[in-house]
Amino acid sequence: MRILIRSWSQQGAERASVDRLIDAHIIRIGRGTDQDLELSDLRIALAQAEIVRRDANAFLTAKPGAPVIVNGENIKEHKLRGGDVCEIGRFRLQVNPPPDGSDADFQLDVEELISQREERAERVGRLRTSLTDLHLSRRTLAWVLFLIVILPALALPAWLRFGLDAGGNTPMLVPTLVSDQVWKPGDLSTAHTYFKNDCGKCHQKAFVKVTNESCVACHQNIHSHAGDPHLASLPVFAAARCSDCHAEHKGARTPLIDHSNAACTRCHAQPQKNFPGTRLEPAASFSQQHPVFSAKVARYSSAAGRFEWIEASQQHAETLHSDTNLKFPHDFHLSPKGVKSPGGNKVLGCADCHVPDVSGASFKPVSMQQHCAECHRLDFDPDQPDRLLPHGQPAQIVASIRDFYAREALAGGAKIVGAPPVVRDRRGADQPLGTPQARAALQWADRRSSMVIDEVFNTRTCSLCHTVQATGDAALPFSIMPVAPQPLHRMEHAVAFNHASHSSEPCASCHAAAASKSSTDPLLPEINRCRDCHGDPGGTARIQTACVDCHGYHRPEAKDLAAPPAPPVQAMAMGTPR
Amino acid sequence: MRQPLPIANPAFKRHESFLVHQRFLYLKVSLALCAAALFAYFYDDPAGARSGNSLTGYSLGVLSALLILQLAWMGIRKRRYRSRLGTVRGWASAHVYLGLSLALIAGLHCAFQFGWNVHSLAYILLLLVIASGVYGTVVYGGTPAQITANRGLLTREAMIIELEQLNEQSLRVADAVNPEVHRRLLHSISHAHIGGGLRTQVFGPEAARFEEEAVSTVQFMASQIAGMEHAAQKAEQARGLMDLLAQRQDLAERINRDIRLHARMQVWLYLHVPLTCALLAAVIAHITSVFLYR
Numbered sequence: 126m127r128i129l130i131r132s133w134s135q136q137g138a139e140r141a142s143v144d145r146l147i148d149a150h151i152i153r154i155g156r157g158t159d160q161d162l163e164l165s166d167l168r169i170a171l172a173q174a175e176i177v178r179r180d181a182n183a184f185l186t187a188k189p190g191a192p193v194i195v196n197g198e199n200i201k202e203h204k205l206r207g208g209d210v211c212e213i214g215r216f217r218l219q220v221n222p223p224p225d226g227s228d229a230d231f232q233l234d235v236e237e238l239i240s241q242r243e244e245r246a247e248r249v250g251r252l253r254t255s256l257t258d259l260h261l262s263r264r265t266l267a268w269v270l271f272l273i274v275i276l277p278a279l280a281l282p283a284w285l286r287f288g289l290d291a292g293g294n295t296p297m298l299v300p301t302l303v304s305d306q307v308w309k310p311g312d313l314s315t316a317h318t319y320f321k322n323d324c325g326k327c328h329q330k331a332f333v334k335v336t337n338e339s340c341v342a343c344h345q346n347i348h349s350h351a352g353d354p355h356l357a358s359l360p361v362f363a364a365a366r367c368s369d370c371h372a373e374h375k376g377a378r379t380p381l382i383d384h385s386n387a388a389c390t391r392c393h394a395q396p397q398k399n400f401p402g403t404r405l406e407p408a409a410s411f412s413q414q415h416p417v418f419s420a421k422v423a424r425y426s427s428a429a430g431r432f433e434w435i436e437a438s439q440q441h442a443e444t445l446h447s448d449t450n451l452k453f454p455h456d457f458h459l460s461p462k463g464v465k466s467p468g469g470n471k472v473l474g475c476a477d478c479h480v481p482d483v484s485g486a487s488f489k490p491v492s493m494q495q496h497c498a499e500c501h502r503l504d505f506d507p508d509q510p511d512r513l514l515p516h517g518q519p520a521q522i523v524a525s526i527r528d529f530y531a532r533e534a535l536a537g538g539a540k541i542v543g544a545p546p547v548v549r550d551r552r553g554a555d556q557p558l559g560t561p562q563a564r565a566a567l568q569w570a571d572r573r574s575s576m577v578i579d580e581v582f583n584t585r586t587c588s589l590c591h592t593v594q595a596t597g598d599a600a601l602p603f604s605i606m607p608v609a610p611q612p613l614h615r616m617e618h619a620v621a622f623n624h625a626s627h628s629s630e631p632c633a634s635c636h637a638a639a640a641s642k643s644s645t646d647p648l649l650p651e652i653n654r655c656r657d658c659h660g661d662p663g664g665t666a667r668i669q670t671a672c673v674d675c676h677g678y679h680r681p682e683a684k685d686l687a688a689p690p691a692p693p694v695q696a697m698a699m700g701t702p703r
Numbered sequence: 704m705r706q707p708l709p710i711a712n713p714a715f716k717r718h719e720s721f722l723v724h725q726r727f728l729y730l731k732v733s734l735a736l737c738a739a740a741l742f743a744y745f746y747d748d749p750a751g752a753r754s755g756n757s758l759t760g761y762s763l764g765v766l767s768a769l770l771i772l773q774l775a776w777m778g779i780r781k782r783r784y785r786s787r788l789g790t791v792r793g794w795a796s797a798h799v800y801l802g803l804s805l806a807l808i809a810g811l812h813c814a815f816q817f818g819w820n821v822h823s824l825a826y827i828l829l830l831l832v833i834a835s836g837v838y839g840t841v842v843y844g845g846t847p848a849q850i851t852a853n854r855g856l857l858t859r860e861a862m863i864i865e866l867e868q869l870n871e872q873s874l875r876v877a878d879a880v881n882p883e884v885h886r887r888l889l890h891s892i893s894h895a896h897i898g899g900g901l902r903t904q905v906f907g908p909e910a911a912r913f914e915e916e917a918v919s920t921v922q923f924m925a926s927q928i929a930g931m932e933h934a935a936q937k938a939e940q941a942r943g944l945m946d947l948l949a950q951r952q953d954l955a956e957r958i959n960r961d962i963r964l965h966a967r968m969q970v971w972l973y974l975h976v977p978l979t980c981a982l983l984a985a986v987i988a989h990i991t992s993v994f995l996y997r
Contacts, residue, residue: 167874171878191886252898253900254859254904256965256970266976266977267976279821310822372752372756
């Protein structure tokens with residue numbers, strides 16, 4: 126193998142070369158003085174590489190642990206071709222075809238690339254010793270992060286919602302990730318969860334607050350707080366927004382109804398300030414400042430013959446009674462000794478008459494047939510105790526009594542003391558009665574029935590519970606004053622009171638029925654009785670009770686709140702039986 | 704006659720940290736802001752629960768947004784050398800204390816209600832920016848002294864040149880000892896890491912590997928010397944080489960520590976600044992979306 130080694134060196138401004146021909150089987154390359162091609166560089170091993178001929182080819186072989194780079198790649202063995210560039214330390218070896226006229230196999234151009242000093246400078250220059258050497262741009266990084274955030278957080282959802290489809294139902298490219306769902310500050314309440322991704326159901330126009338109209342679109346028959354058009358036009362009501370009290374996006378566990386009192390007390394702590402002339406009293410807190418209870422009570426007008434309902438406050442105890450037109454002393458019926466009944470002495474409880482209604486919140490009306498008739502029997506003739514008069518029908522009562530005694534008289538055989546013989550004598554069916562006899566019998570029957578009618582209405586039966594009035598009309602001599610329809614006392618401002626949720630308490634703990642002598646008593650407990658258990662929201666000593674727990678907001682009654690209070694009316698004289 | 708040292712010279716003023724600027728003026732301002740925000744938060748009892756939606760919530764939100772803008776403006780102010788709007792020192796002091804107070808004020812703004820949305824994203828980014836800033840403040844406090852102590856009287860460039868010289872010197876000595884030792888040393892030198900990528904600069908090169916190379920070289924040499932001809936002479940050379948290697952390793956470690964300390968003092972800005980831009984994007988998205996869907 127004959128190789129022409131052409132060594133290049135820089136001499137002044139010019140490059141000069143020296144040629145040397147080597148003819149050997151193996152050509153050794155390294156720093157050692159015994160090498161065929163000696164490269165003086167401390168970073169090169171004494172023996173770094175060899176060129177070996179095998180058949181028609183020359184191979185460059187690197188010694189173990191000695192780096193040799195050919196055409197930019199680190200090699201162990203490489204078949205040399207024309208144009209190959211080998212780098213060993215600071216030296217570059219290029220394989221070229223032999224010059225014309227030479228008998229060498231190939232030419233190897235050897236050149237010291239850079240001086241030792243330059244090489245060191247370059248090596249030092251290549252070191253990355255500060256973060257600026259890493260070419261990391263904070264500005265680029267900043268822009269990348271800015272776009273990574275702004276695109277899915279604002280630009281894409283806005284485009285999908287308002288650019289692509291103004292209809293409201295945002296198309297979901299990647300569900301919940303790239304949609305206006307990322308703007309959702311919290312989960313919807315359970316009632317509205319079914320809206321899902323349809324934000325436009327409430328948020329109809331961009332940059333416009335959710336309007337009351339979008340709520341009322343579904344909640345059609347909701348009452349406003351002030352039914353009176355004058356009140357409704359006041360700024361405080363006109364500017365009221367559903368979302369003032371119903372805050373959405375607070376999560377499924379948070380009720381949609383505001384249970385803090387602030388929204389109510391903003392006006393009700395000083396109602397005179399907002400509504401001059403109103404008869405509303407200040408209600409700043411349930412425990413500290415809340416009006417005493419008012420009930421709607423009945424007033425009977427004898428002239429008109431009908432009932433009117435007025436509001437009576439506990440503040441004016443003299444007004445707090447209902448014209449029930451019924452004589453019913455609770456104390457007598459609730460006597461622990463009991464009351465007489467056909468079955469013997471019977472001790473009554475509240476539940477014997479007051480039966481809860483379906484909801485349990487209130488009670489079914491008390492009825493004569495179900496609750497009174499067992500003791501208060503409507504019989505009228507001692508000899509016929511099972512013959513009963515119809516309740517609530519004075520004309521039929523009169524007719525029944527008259528018919529009964531007419532038949533007794535005409536049939537004969539009646540065992541009635543003081544009755545004429547024609548009435549007392551027994552007669553067979555074939556014994557006709559002469560006209561004078563019949564007239565005498567009917568005259569007795571008229572007298573007898575008039576007496577019994579008077580007794581039934583005025584003494585024994587009706588007047589026990591009812592007020593009986595003489596009419597002066599012989600056909601129907603008495604009338605009964607109408608009884609107030611149940612419920613007899615109405616709590617209109619606190620409709621949410623639920624008897625069922627207070628069932629752990631005995632009735633007597635709130636209602637002083639055992640001491641009530643008259644049915645006109647509303648038996649309304651005092652507010653302090655409620656305060657024994659109920660306190661304000663945020664308190665820890667008592668059950669936290671918000672305004673809306675007892676009071677409804679969307680109620681139509683608010684229309685008469687500016688009206689003057691009803692004047693006190695004297696109660697009707699109502700006697701107690703026995 | 705010797706002059707007395709000017710120790711009591713009133714003109715000689717000790718260096719004062721920017722954190723102490725004007726007797727903790729901005730610490731006091733920030734604490735006052737926090738106290739006012741806490742008072743407003745607890746004093747206000749809006750209808751429903753406390754939230755960013757109430758009057759107090761809005762006010763704290765506006766305050767937070769203004770603070771973010773002021774803090775972000777730091778990046779511009781510190782490059783405006785001719786600005787007369789306060790000193791950079793004052794700005795830096797305000798930046799640290801106002802930035803810390805923002806974590807509380809922004810939290811009060813949203814009444815600490817969080818969810819998977821852009822609003823909470825903004826708060827999380829805010830906390831990340833503040834956390835990187837806290838890191839930056841801490842390293843600015845301690846690292847310069849560590850750098851000075853590590854460098855001694857040398858500069859980084861001088862240390863690197865000295866290392867190169869030690870490398871060449873040790874290669875020359877190794878060459879005289881044994882070609883195999885030379886080869887090993889060459890391998891060790893070419894594998895000794897100075898600086899490198901982001902991870903290497905911040906956490907240092909993998910020390911174990913570097914140690915391994917040096918130790919194996921020294922062990923190999925010790926084994927070589929024992930059975931050699933002219934052992935005494937070789938041993939002398941080997942001892943000289945070991946000295947060189949120890950110096951070389953010590954210097955390389957000092958250089959790497961210098962690189963590491965510098966990198967740690969700068970790397971937080973590669974988080975702080977881009978995260979601030981991400982935060983600005985999130986705040987823009989937050990404010991826009993809140994008013995878009997009112």
